[in-house]
Amino acid sequence: MSPLEITASDFGQFGEPSGTFCLVTDESGGKAIHCLPGRGYDRVLHLTLPDGQSLGELLDARVPADAHVLVACPGRFVTSPGPRELGGRKLSVLPAGSTPLTPGHVAYLLQTAARTDVARQEALAEEFFGHAEAYDRLLITDDEAGCEAEFDHTAGECVWNQQAGVLSPGEQQVFPSGKLSVTAAEITVFSPEARLSGLTGTLALRGWPIVHRGADPADEPGQQRLFEALAPLVSHPVWLTVTGGVIEDVTAPDAAARPAAEALDALLGTEPLYRTIWELGFGINTTTEIIPANCGPNEVHGASHGVVNLGLGVTPTTRFALAFLCPRSSLLTPDGTPVLGARRAVRRGRMRRVSSASCGCH
Template identity: 30%
Template sequence: MSKITIHPERLRQFGNGKGNVFYVVTNSRLLDKIKIEYENHYKDYKIISYDKGDNFSRILSELIPEPAHILVITPDCYFRSPEPEHLGQHRKLCIMACNSTPTSVESIEHFLECGEKTDPYEQEKISEQFFAKGEAASHLKFVDEKCKTVTIFRHLDDGIQWHEQIGELQWGEQQLFPSGEISVLPVDIFTLNLNVKLDINGKLALKGIPVLHSGTPSFLPDDQERIFQALYAMRNHAVIASVHEGVITNIEASDPSAQSAVDMLQAMFDVDSRYRIIIEIGFGVNRHLKLFPGNSAMNEVYANNINGTVHFGLGLIPHTQYHLDIICPSIKVLSDKDELVFGGMK
């Protein structure tokens, strides 16, 4: 079996590696499957094991001295991001989101290649343009022209918080790999309050690629796959959601072939009504990422062109068992003056 080859110098979101040490932190079973391609910039290269029950803060303090660039690939166990004081002032950390969905060696290779092609500086420019246009608009409209749906989002509310997983890392920062997402969530979700909501109203066409993340397993992996396959029916035909004050009040299939997605979403709503809340709106800006077949967490930053691609998030781990992202390439984000702000097909 060929090894997973990592080219650290090609991973531009780390910035300049000269004089630093590059670390790969991975599960024990992958230690002999990973090869680091030694080039000229880094001072040294090391691979360190991390498995369920290991303490990453201890690993940082004992095995990864500053300065360091660190790439984490742990499909076999949940990886908890370290607190800033543990990461330190002269480490940069990139984390592959590869435990919440099934992650094969082939998918790791696929997303490493996407990460090599990722342009962090292009992402920063897209972000600047997005926020400049957004700040000039009183509200945003999510429009699917084919489905004739419009949803209004009051995005200037002080009670929401924007996050960026884009651009070149600075010392002391951490980021998902591959990078490429701007997201907005209600601030209070971080205080364990899922009753706060984004101000979204109207009809929303959920048509595209689902990503079904799972939390701490209290389920069978087969169940996750079964739910994903039912939701995948929205790949070609939309689920039309009626949204009132950030809550999905009704769903219907735009075509009979999308009915299995409607039925599964309704079952999720019935089991846990918090799945009705649109807890996140994501703006994917990585146009160099190619979608990997099936249920893959790293698909989330996908952008089908330079204008980016919108996705919507339901459920919030660890409060709910799953977090569902629905990538919607056909949705355009318009300003109150109908100027294109983000999204849409090529």
């Protein structure tokens, strides 16, 4: 099988190509991917991350201080380097350890990331945060389900995160890029007491669920069972009643949704930490389509006008971390203006325009 050929300068999240582009893969990726420098890069450095070595150690030992670095190691849990190890490099990492990724998935994500409109992501992020700064409260609605929740982001502590747009030196980002979010504390440090206390109402979960596991391979069978139990959400919504950022009730509006509701309710009963809404996410990558599987990079999927998603739990504090895509939900300002989501995708009728001269004298 011929290796997948990619071009470094196609990946816009690194900004203006210059110097060295470094592709870091595992041993199998070394044979499966061939990276050309393209326009602006002097060279491509293709490295293998050995077992037992951290990404930070590899950067320190072998990667130029100002390099642009893309990491794609399926099946490998890659720990983010600290500020000293990262230095002035720009880093983008494919989340490839916590959910199964096939070689076909990796190839698709690399190809679509190369077509991602990073300038559009920057514009969407600026518009999104402009609305968040202008209003204390935002609404999350699912018009089809008749569900609505209010999020007052001035209540309690919360942290806004941007994994989208162009990287600056010393920054790191998920790959493909395209997610905005608000978390109950710093995204890398789970606090059992932290919660999005301003979130109250009813949320409709529907679409492909994502079940992340930790580094222990023994969790794989349980991860697969939980994903399969939640899979009815693809076609049948489940409703969450939330008060102060905590899930109080799980409801199945029809019989087909009941297995997913029962599985989620059982999980909440077994581990109360899952009841805390840890993250409200907003996928804005409008190029990458949903991969119909348990796939972590699905979190950046933005359809045509953004997708709301919900995060519960953080490994290793909880055995699994769950993300639920809500592609029929909308994020609105208090006056009903769509910020992103399904309601923004509704097209109004176009005004009729006459393109020919109308004076009748030609």
